[in-house]
Amino acid sequence: MARGEDAWLAAAFGMTEQMEPLYRRILPGSGLTLAQVAASMALPVDDLLDQLAPLVALSVVAVEDGVLHVVDPATATSRALAQQAEKLLVASRELMRLADVLPALGEPRDERMPQEQVIDGDVSAMADVPATIAQWVRENRGDLSFLRPDQWRFPSESEMAVAVGNAIRSGRRVRAIYPARALTEAPEVLRTRAEIGEEIRVVPSVPTRLVVVGPRRAIVPEPLGVGAEHRVVVRQAAVVGMFQAYFDELWDRAGHVDARAGRLPPRDQRRMLLAELADGVKDEQIARNLDVSLRTVRRRVADLMDQLDVDTRFQLGVEAARRGWL
Numbered sequence: 001m002a003r004g005e006d007a008w009l010a011a012a013f014g015m016t017e018q019m020e021p022l023y024r025r026i027l028p029g030s031g032l033t034l035a036q037v038a039a040s041m042a043l044p045v046d047d048l049l050d051q052l053a054p055l056v057a058l059s060v061v062a063v064e065d066g067v068l069h070v071v072d073p074a075t076a077t078s079r080a081l082a083q084q085a086e087k088l089l090v091a092s093r094e095l096m097r098l099a100d101v102l103p104a105l106g107e108p109r110d111e112r113m114p115q116e117q118v119i120d121g122d123v124s125a126m127a128d129v130p131a132t133i134a135q136w137v138r139e140n141r142g143d144l145s146f147l148r149p150d151q152w153r154f155p156s157e158s159e160m161a162v163a164v165g166n167a168i169r170s171g172r173r174v175r176a177i178y179p180a181r182a183l184t185e186a187p188e189v190l191r192t193r194a195e196i197g198e199e200i201r202v203v204p205s206v207p208t209r210l211v212v213v214g215p216r217r218a219i220v221p222e223p224l225g226v227g228a229e230h231r232v233v234v235r236q237a238a239v240v241g242m243f244q245a246y247f248d249e250l251w252d253r254a255g256h257v258d259a260r261a262g263r264l265p266p267r268d269q270r271r272m273l274l275a276e277l278a279d280g281v282k283d284e285q286i287a288r289n290l291d292v293s294l295r296t297v298r299r300r301v302a303d304l305m306d307q308l309d310v311d312t313r314f315q316l317g318v319e320a321a322r323r324g325w326l
Contacts, residue, residue, distance in 0.1 A: 019054055023070070026052070026061070030070035037068050129219060129231060130156040133211055134163040142214020145247045146176040149206035149226050152186035161192055168197040175199045177247070177254050179206045180272065181291035190257065201254035204276050204289035210243060218243045273300055274320050277313060 029037035038048040055061040062069045137144070144167055151157065164174050180202045182190060194200055208224040218240045222230040234240055253275065255268030269290075276286045283301075287294045301313065308319045 016054075019058075022051060023055060023060065026068065027070050027072070029068055030072070032068060033066050034063055034068050035066070128156075129211075130159045130163065132219070132233075133213065134159065134166075136213040136217050137163050137167045140214050140217060141172070142217075143173040144175070145210070145212040145244060145251075146174075147206050147208060147210035147247065147250075148176050148178050148182075149209060151209065152182060152189040157189060161196065164193065164198055165196040173199070175201070175247075175251060177206060177250055178202050178257075180204055180255075180289060183257070184291045194257075200257045201251060202257050202272075203250060203254045204272055204281070204286070210247065212240060212244050212247060215244075216240055270300075270304065271325060273297070274304070274317070274325055277301070278317050278321075 025041065026037060029040065034045055034048065038045045041048065043051075049063075052061050052063070056063070060071050144164070151160070167174055174197065176193065176198055178186075178190065178200065182202065190200055208221060209226055210218070210220050212218045216235050216237050218234040220232050220234070220243070221227075222232045234243070255272050257268075272290060273286065276289065281289070283294055283297050287297045290297070301316070304320070305311070305313070305316050308316060308323075310316050310319055
C-alpha cells in the first residue's frame, strides 16, 4: 500500500500517525488468530490487544472468537467515501436552508429592545436649554436642582430666573450650587435668586453644569464640564437618580450662603478652606476657587493653625477632623 494512500485512509478513519505503522503490520494477518498475529510480531497476546485498542475503537480492527479482522483498504476507501458523501449531503441541506433564509435577511426588521430595557435619553446640540427647562417646569412636577458654574454670564439668566420663580410659586423646592467666586462675580444674580426663594449654597469649584427636574428629567453637557456644545437629555429614572444623588452629596458639603448679604458665614468659610486643604489643593488654586487673594488664604491658614495650636498643615487637618470642622 502506498504511503500517500495510507495517509489518506488514516485521515479518513481518524488514525494518528502512531497508528498507521501498526495498521500496515497487522493488515496481512487479517483472518488469522490473535495468537498467531501476536507470535509473528513477537508480542504477548495481552500486549497486542493493548496496542490494538485504538484501532478497535475506530472500527478498523475487530476480534471475534479469537480471530483478528482488519478492514482492508478497499473497504476502508468505500467507508470513507460514504462518510464524505453523508457529510456533503448534510452540508448541501444546510446550504439550501441558508438560501431560503437569505432573502429575509435583507428585509428591514425592527430590532429595538423592549421599552423597559431601553435607556431613555438622547444627545443633541440644543441651543435653547432655558426654554427646554421652562417647558419641563410647566409640564412636570418635582423639585429642581442646579449646578451652576458659570450660567450667570449667559443672556438667558433672566429667563431662567422666571422659570425658577414659577417653580417655587407652584410649591416646588429649587436648590442651586454655585462656585464661591459667584459671591463676588455675580452677587446681584445670587441676591435675585435668593429673593424669589431659591436655596443657594457654594463650593470652591463646580465641575459641570447640571439641571435635574423631578425624578425623570436631567440635562448635562457632553462631555461633562462647561464648554461642551452638545447636551445629554436624560429621561431614565435610574440615571437621573444618580445625578440627583451626586447633587445631594455635593449639597451636604457645600457652604450655606446668605445671598442677600453676599457672603458665607465664617463657619462655612472655614469649612471650605479646610476642605480644599484636605484635598491637597495648592494655595494659588484655593485663592482662585474661593475668590480671595493668595495672602488672604495663607493668613487664614495661619490663623487656623494658631487657633488649633498646631505646627503643620497636616496636624491642622487632623485636629480639624477631630473637632468635626470638616
